[in-house]
Amino acid sequence: MADLTLRGLTVTPAGSRRPVVADVDLDLRHGERVLLVGPSGAGKSTVLRALAGLLEDDVDASGEVLLDGRAPRAGEVGLLVQDPLDAVVAELAGRDTAFGPENAGLDRSLIWQRVARAHAAARYTAGRDREVVTLSGGERQRLALAGTLAADPGVLLLDEPTSMLDAPTARAVRAAVLEAARDRGLVVVDHDLAGWAPHVDRVVVLGRDGRVRADGPPDRVLADPALLADGLWLPGAPAPQPLDLPAGLLRPDLHVVGDVLRGNGLGLVRRRRGLRPTPPVTVLHDVDVTLRAGVTTPLTGDSGSGKSSLLAVLGGLERPTGDLVAATGFAPPGRPAPHTWRSRDLAARTGWVPQSPEHSFLATDVRGEVRATPRVLGRDTARADALLDVLGLRERADVNPFRLSGGEQRRLALAAALAAGPALLLADEPSVGQDRGTWAVVAGLLAGAARDGAAVAVSTHDAGLVHAVATGAGVHLVAGRSSRGAAAA
Structure with a gap:
């Protein structure tokens, strides 16, 4: 397995004057687990896409990504994208998960062994012959995770892997991810800080300006109460009160009673x-x-x-x-x-x-x-x-x-x-x-x-x-x- 390095990442979307991430550096050592957090729109998904070499062609991007001092090769860095539908490549669940091993040229019997292990690890239980379009959002999320695991990358990048799962399933999937990442580097983007913080080595915080605001051990980084003002879901903090909106702003055009x-x-x-x-x-x-x-x-x-x-x-x-x-x-x-x-x-x-x-x-x-x-x-x-x-x-x-x-x-x-x-x-x-x-x-x-x-x-x-x-x-x-x-x- 390998060390992953990101240096000086700045990404400006097409048609925008403001970069979504700016001068971001990140070092991921072999086997290290990092939780990447920040407010909505801070550029967390952009950082993961840059690490995986999947930034859009029309963005203005600068910086360098290295794996053990060289450019990563195809399949060495695996990315689970935020929307599981974006990862679908086949009609049936089994074929979808098999895509990575097939492209690696594995023998057919080994491919299906890899698929079975990946489904078990991701807690995907709907069956390999199930049509992907009939799966729920949570089932698709687990299937997308299985596809990432089946490719057997050296580094795992996971974007909101438990966001659409019920609490017991989220705990099971988190345990599966940690088991699968035992000998790999892992970067997770997730708003559930309480769920991930006990299991990671570092927490990296992106601010609203897309720059690294903090980087260090979870107990030190998450002890900063100022992060609440940045919108982070700090462990133990109560949920905020719903915003009180002006009366009548959302009044229906059609009045119905009962x-x-x-x-x-x-x-x-x-x-x-x-x-x-x-x-x-x-x-x-x-x-x-x-x-x-x-x-x-x-x-x-x-x-x-x-x-x-x-x-x-x-x-x-x-x-x-x-x-x-x-x-x-x-x-x-x-x-x-x-x-x-x-x-x-x-x-x-x-x-x-x-x-x-x-x-x-x-x-x-x-x-x-x-x-x-x-x-x-x-x-x-x-x-x-x-x-x-x-x-x-x-x-x-x-x-x-x-x-x-x-x-x-x-x-x-x-x-x-x-x-x-x-x-x-x-x-x-x-x-x-x-x-x-x-x-x-x-x-x-x-x-x-x-x-x-x-x-x-x-x-x-x-x-x-x-x-x-x-x-x-x-x-x-x-x-x-x-x-x-x-x-x-």
Whole structure:
């Protein structure tokens, strides 16, 4: 195994005058474990991409990366990217994990042995014949980790490897990562300082200006209370209070009282027809849910339990079995079931924040993205501009949404979902990738939307978010079924 060195990294995105990281040096000795932290947008993912040699061609970058004093060769540095969908290269899970060993020219039997070991190490249990598109976000995250491990790199770079996992699964995956990295260098980017700090040798802190602010042993670095002001989730610190927003900022364009959407015995069966049909897969079964105006309803459950699928059903993006009815006054005349609505009807009534926020992007710059739905509906864009300020995206207004950090993309998706004043807000893991400050803003927007009269449903593994914003009985899913009477956190 090897030592990895980064010298003088400065990266300026295309079209920007301000570097996202500046003069960053980093030394990783053989077998050393480093936790790289900082506020949202500080350039953590950029540093990992630079170490892996995967910076975009059109960025202005300077600096040098060396592995044992030379340029790294292909496969020697393995990167798990923040969005697991960006790592998908094959239709089936097993083939996806086999990609690295295949490119290394291993014998077929050795490839599948490597795949089996990687799946076990990453706690991926959905099966190698499972279609990747049918996996939950957490399952894809574990599959992407397996693909990184299967390539057997000398250095592991992991970007938010547990961000979309429930707490028990996150602990298991963290243990698997530490076991796999026993004889390798490891750099982890994660907002969960409490989970990683006991297991790393050093903590490196990037400031908001993209420069190294601190570098040293965890107990010394994390003892600095000033890091709270930079938004770091210091171990033992209480969650911040949701931001208190001006009354009426998020008032729905369509006024609804009482139940907005009600589902009884909901189910969802997915199947693929065509040249390569697949057997039907039951994703949801016998789920009851009621969303009320002015109430925030949390949707919780283990990774893969069906939370995102339930949100898709509630948002009219999937056709369910069972009875799903929208309230009179909310539904278009004669169309009570959301899956029968036209796209314009959905846009006028519902704001959707997907788990992979880039799936919702339509415009080539941040300002255009947040204004897109109000403009299509003929509504005022003043609220859209105000949301850019609230979410700290005003200075990024001219940037392409795909050039934002993961946390910034998620905040942009939330702003775009709220900009037209929806009476129903559906948010899937909205707090992932947020520092303390941006978390408080996200929580404040969810709470503010409900306070101003919207019905809000939030799918999340974040128990702190549930505690901060939930005002109604939650729906807890277990293997696609609603566990009636179960705790929502």
